[in-house]
Amino acid sequence: MTRIITFLLTAVVSLSAYAVAPVEPQELATLEPLEVHASTTQNIVDALASRHYVPTVLDDDLSSRIFDTYLSDLDPSKSYFLKQDIEEFEIYPLRDGQRPASR
Numbered sequence: 001m002t003r004i005i006t007f008l009l010t011a012v013v014s015l016s017a018y019a020v021a022p023v024e025p026q027e028l029a030t031l032e033p034l035e036v037h038a039s040t041t042q043n044i045v046d047a048l049a050s051r052h053y054v055p056t057v058l059d060d061d062l063s064s065r066i067f068d069t070y071l072s073d074l075d076p077s078k079s080y081f082l083k084q085d086i087e088e089f090e091i092y093p094l095r096d097g098q099r100p101a102s103r
Helices: 002-019 035-051 060-074 083-089
Strands: none
Touching: 060 083
16 A cells, blocks of 8 residues: 555656746747737727716716715615614705815
8 A cells, every 4th residue: 555655656746847847948939919919909999998988967866876876885785874864964965066065
Protein backbone atom coordinates (compact mmCIF):
# COMPACT_ATOMS: atom_id res chain seq x y z
CA MET A 1 0.00 0.00 0.00
CA THR A 2 2.78 2.43 0.85
CA ARG A 3 4.49 1.57 -2.46
CA ILE A 4 1.36 2.65 -4.34
CA ILE A 5 1.09 5.88 -2.37
CA THR A 6 4.79 6.60 -2.92
CA PHE A 7 4.43 5.92 -6.65
CA LEU A 8 1.36 8.15 -6.94
CA LEU A 9 3.01 10.95 -4.97
CA THR A 10 6.12 10.75 -7.15
CA ALA A 11 3.99 10.81 -10.30
CA VAL A 12 2.02 13.84 -9.12
CA VAL A 13 5.17 15.77 -8.20
CA SER A 14 6.84 14.87 -11.51
CA LEU A 15 3.85 15.85 -13.60
CA SER A 16 3.31 19.08 -11.70
CA ALA A 17 6.84 20.15 -12.65
CA TYR A 18 5.80 20.01 -16.31
CA ALA A 19 2.65 21.98 -15.61
CA VAL A 20 4.57 24.96 -14.18
CA ALA A 21 7.54 24.81 -16.55
CA PRO A 22 8.44 28.27 -17.86
CA VAL A 23 7.49 29.09 -21.44
CA GLU A 24 10.23 30.36 -23.69
CA PRO A 25 9.62 33.91 -25.03
CA GLN A 26 9.86 32.79 -28.67
CA GLU A 27 6.95 30.40 -28.05
CA LEU A 28 4.58 33.22 -27.07
CA ALA A 29 2.55 34.80 -29.84
CA THR A 30 2.69 38.58 -30.08
CA LEU A 31 -0.73 40.13 -29.65
CA GLU A 32 -1.56 42.89 -32.09
CA PRO A 33 -4.89 44.59 -32.78
CA LEU A 34 -6.74 43.57 -35.90
CA GLU A 35 -7.91 46.15 -38.42
CA VAL A 36 -11.53 45.62 -37.39
CA HIS A 37 -10.77 46.57 -33.78
CA ALA A 38 -10.49 50.29 -34.56
CA SER A 39 -13.95 50.47 -36.14
CA THR A 40 -15.45 48.24 -33.46
CA THR A 41 -14.07 50.48 -30.72
CA GLN A 42 -15.44 53.56 -32.46
CA ASN A 43 -18.88 51.94 -32.79
CA ILE A 44 -18.92 51.09 -29.07
CA VAL A 45 -17.91 54.62 -28.07
CA ASP A 46 -20.54 56.14 -30.36
CA ALA A 47 -23.25 53.84 -29.00
CA LEU A 48 -22.36 54.65 -25.40
CA ALA A 49 -22.26 58.37 -26.10
CA SER A 50 -25.61 58.46 -27.86
CA ARG A 51 -27.64 55.86 -25.98
CA HIS A 52 -26.20 55.37 -22.54
CA TYR A 53 -27.48 58.60 -21.06
CA VAL A 54 -30.85 60.01 -21.97
CA PRO A 55 -31.35 63.54 -20.67
CA THR A 56 -34.65 64.00 -18.87
CA VAL A 57 -36.43 66.93 -17.33
CA LEU A 58 -36.74 66.69 -13.56
CA ASP A 59 -40.32 67.83 -13.01
CA ASP A 60 -42.68 67.29 -10.07
CA ASP A 61 -44.00 64.00 -11.45
CA LEU A 62 -40.52 62.51 -11.89
CA SER A 63 -39.45 63.87 -8.50
CA SER A 64 -42.41 62.17 -6.87
CA ARG A 65 -41.65 58.85 -8.58
CA ILE A 66 -37.98 59.05 -7.57
CA PHE A 67 -38.98 59.78 -3.96
CA ASP A 68 -41.45 56.88 -3.88
CA THR A 69 -38.94 54.49 -5.41
CA TYR A 70 -36.24 55.63 -3.00
CA LEU A 71 -38.46 55.02 0.02
CA SER A 72 -39.57 51.62 -1.23
CA ASP A 73 -35.92 50.68 -1.82
CA LEU A 74 -34.97 51.83 1.68
CA ASP A 75 -37.78 49.95 3.37
CA PRO A 76 -39.30 47.36 1.01
CA SER A 77 -41.01 45.41 3.79
CA LYS A 78 -42.30 48.60 5.41
CA SER A 79 -40.85 47.57 8.73
CA TYR A 80 -38.47 50.46 9.48
CA PHE A 81 -40.37 53.67 8.75
CA LEU A 82 -43.61 54.53 10.48
CA LYS A 83 -46.44 56.29 8.70
CA GLN A 84 -45.52 59.42 10.66
CA ASP A 85 -41.96 59.22 9.30
CA ILE A 86 -43.19 59.05 5.73
CA GLU A 87 -45.56 61.96 6.30
CA GLU A 88 -42.68 63.97 7.74
CA PHE A 89 -40.54 63.18 4.68
CA GLU A 90 -43.33 64.26 2.34
CA ILE A 91 -43.37 67.84 3.62
CA TYR A 92 -40.11 68.31 1.70
CA PRO A 93 -41.13 67.61 -1.89
CA LEU A 94 -39.00 68.62 -4.83
CA ARG A 95 -40.76 71.47 -6.56
CA ASP A 96 -40.04 72.28 -10.18
CA GLY A 97 -37.04 69.97 -10.04
CA GLN A 98 -35.35 72.05 -7.33
CA ARG A 99 -34.09 70.85 -3.99
CA PRO A 100 -35.81 72.34 -0.97
CA ALA A 101 -33.88 74.89 1.05
CA SER A 102 -31.95 73.25 3.84
CA ARG A 103 -32.93 74.07 7.40
